[in-house]
Amino acid sequence: MVLYEDNKAKYDAVSKDLFRLVQRDEKIHDVEFKTKPIGFFMDVWLRFVKNKASVIAAVIILIISFFAVFGPGMNEYTYDEQHTELTNMPPKVPFIAKMNLGFFDGGYTMENRKYDNLNDPEKYPEGCILEVINPRLVNGERIVDVVVDYYKYKGLSDEQCFWFGSDYLGRDIWTRMWRGARVSLIIAVVSVCCNVFIGVVYGSISGYYGGKVDMVMMRITEIINAFPRIVVVTLFIMVFGTGMFSIIMSLVIKDWVSTARMVRSQFYRFKGREYVLAARTLGVKDMALIFRHILPNSIGPIITSSMIAIPTAIFSESFLAYIGLGLQAPEPSIGVMLSRGQKVLLQYPSQVVFPAIIISLLMISFNLFGNGLRDAFDPTLRGAE
């Protein structure tokens, strides 16, 4: 107004014809979007697929999951079928063996063999010896290392083979490994689902009601968190014996605490928002407020933490199996196979290499996948790219 008052003469001098009223006869509205609207999950998806490492990780997880489901049925062996005359067989895949690449051909170096026995066809069937190396005299005896086609050495036909070799009871490692991967994944997924369920319910109630309820509930989590995991596992095994139930329970009993804390913090963040107050004013009940109005805001962090918890659970299961607290024989798991395989690492490396590769891939993939999801769900990154 001061501007007009000060320049009154100047403005009054401007002709009114220079002005006209706009939109008096038109409806005023926003311009229609030229693109399709994007929902929350579509937005997450679009940002997720931009992360190449996460996509590759997801594909690897899918492939491993596929083999975990169908792999054990891909050959004629079952996971517990013993071939006591064919123990510790090296890996052999017929079509790779024909390529003469030097691996997956059933070749094996038999160390410290008597040279004088090499011509005995009962010990070394014709054509099984590929190479004789490291000749030496030990206590006057001629000793060599013999590279053999172990399948011929055992008198097997060209068709019969163990793709990834066999173990100390002649069981097929391919079948056992994929069944083990299946078991590891089941343990991980089931334990994580239980953790999420307990953690979400517990954290929601604690975060929503706050005050004394929160204080008591959080102190309980601290007490639970104070138990050493190995003690919890040992107690479960003592009462229920080794097996999937004990392992899942030992993973559930402690791990839901972190989910509960995370959910609680989300509730503290959202429960004071205006829309929640509005809903409460309108008489919406507590449970509906918790699970319908506030919890959906936490869905991103929950999914992300679950994905990151899966490799932790797989690792924990493997660790327990490795220290001898694993599944009941003859059920395999990756950890059980690693535990047995490392004892013969120097003699039969294939028995540890394949399960080690699978667990490494699973761990890396789930971590990368979890990271990708975290970035995709993070609302602060929306539109950042």
Next chain:
Amino acid sequence: MKKTKKMLAAMLAVSTLAAALSGCSGGNKTDGSLEFTEAASADRNNGTTEAGASESSEAKTDPNGEKPSPEGYGILREASTAKIGSLNPLTYTQSYASTQIKRSSMTLYGYFPSADYTACEIAGELAAEEPIQMDEEGKVWQIKVREGCVWENGDTLDANDVYYTWKMILDPKLANLRASNFANDAIEIVKAMDYFQGNASWDEVGLKLIDDHTLEIHTVSMHNPTEVMIHLAHPANCMINEEYYEKGMNADRTETMYGTSQEHYISCGPFLVENWVNDAEITFKKNPNYPFADRIWLAGINIKVVEDSSTQMQLFENGEIDYVQLSTSNYLKYEEDPRVLLAPYNSVRHVVVNTINPEKPILANEKFRQALYYGVDRENLASLTKQDPAEYIVPTTHMMDLNKNITFRDTEEGKANRKENYGYDPEKAKQLFDEAMSEEGLDKLTLTMHYSDTELMAQMSEFLQQSWPKLFGADRFELKLQAMPANQLSQVKRGWQTNPASYELSWGGWVGNDLAPWNAFKYWTSFYSNKNEPFINEEFDKVFNAANFADDRFDEGVRLKEVAEMERLLIEPANVIPVTQDIYKYLKADRLQLSTNGYVNRIGFAWDYSKIIE
């Protein structure tokens, strides 16, 4: 550049994997003639010598000389998975500790290699001669103690030390673990157990000190000198030193520090403790004052605690230890190596059956147990685990007559208890199983077998888990496995006394006195408190008592028949199901020369009598 690096990394990963999966490696082809040299062997398997220099194949002279010198020559280097814990002979728990106690202390009698190292002899170590029978009944024995024996610090070692040791073994306040064994094992000492339990005075006990070099023992039953010597040769009866034992004693006289560290221990045996770092390393040096020092070639023994067997194997391959025990997988690698030594173990591994389990009454059914017995393909299992198949319970190491070097299994009675095909008879097993199931009114049976989670036990248990259902029908029989730590398993097995349903099937293996197989059966008598299984049989007890205490037991062939009878009573009704007898496998370095020509019963390879020849 970045792409090239990635390619290189990928190629490296693939080649590493390929190397792991392939048995092929570079080397000579078979087409040319091979040159065999000693040098290759020495570099590869013998490693560096103690002085750090490698020796070529030039002519070697024996550095030990013609006779062992007072200080000996060369250090025997061992690695052990077990820790010693305590060198107190009265309280040790591990058999490995007893080996080290025996190395550094003396018993009245001991086991020695014969002059030609082909057999074992029992003879006086601290005792000057065999026990002297002082009465007609054979219940009073005098023992003369060798003169001139000394402790490491030069103090005299005589009958007073033996008497003090005996008193401490049985001391009621100390409540030593080994007291009951000393009171009553191969011989029963008058009132010894009563004194230990506080029901008699020391004067009443049948142990007397006559003079500085004479002791007297009064026994409950009649015995012969060999039984007395066997009883007194147990490592738990090794001498303890009064000064050190009392110095370590607490005010209540309920515990002593003796044998817990070098500071609280003093040696007198063939070797003296030179350096001891608990749970890590112990070094012994030759005792020049030992009565049989002229048979000990070594200057000392060094033992490192290496718990991981793979690390032990690497130490051996690097030439840092002189022998190593081979695991099954390592044995497969060295199967044809001439340096491999095989030793039968003094125990038969068997399946124990809880016959009083109220939840599985079929376990009390004799036909069912026999079905399990005849259903074990021992030969196949033994070839997997590289053990000996055993359908018997008395191991091949158990001697009936030490002087004649006759084992029980060599005798006609021992052979009569053997079965064709190592007791594996699938048809008979199936028939017995069907009959038992029908008698018990069962269509399907699920049993659980507890086992300690070791590589070997897992393999054996998993073998039975597959083979029994295969034989009896997977739809009719299922075997579940339950692994647990050995200590816990031991409690579970012995828990049948308070909880009859504590287990169904498990594994056992007793290490009995190999010079007294009749005494080794004590583990199955009704009066043995630490039994694994609820086997109580009056007839068995009767035969045991007859074999161990009856007056006619020394008559020709009587005891032999009784041992055979006890074995039959255990096996025929399949109260235990023997499966295998372990074979220990060792790999020995070239620098170590054994005195024995292979395994000798009781003394094994007599490592302490070997020579270092580099």
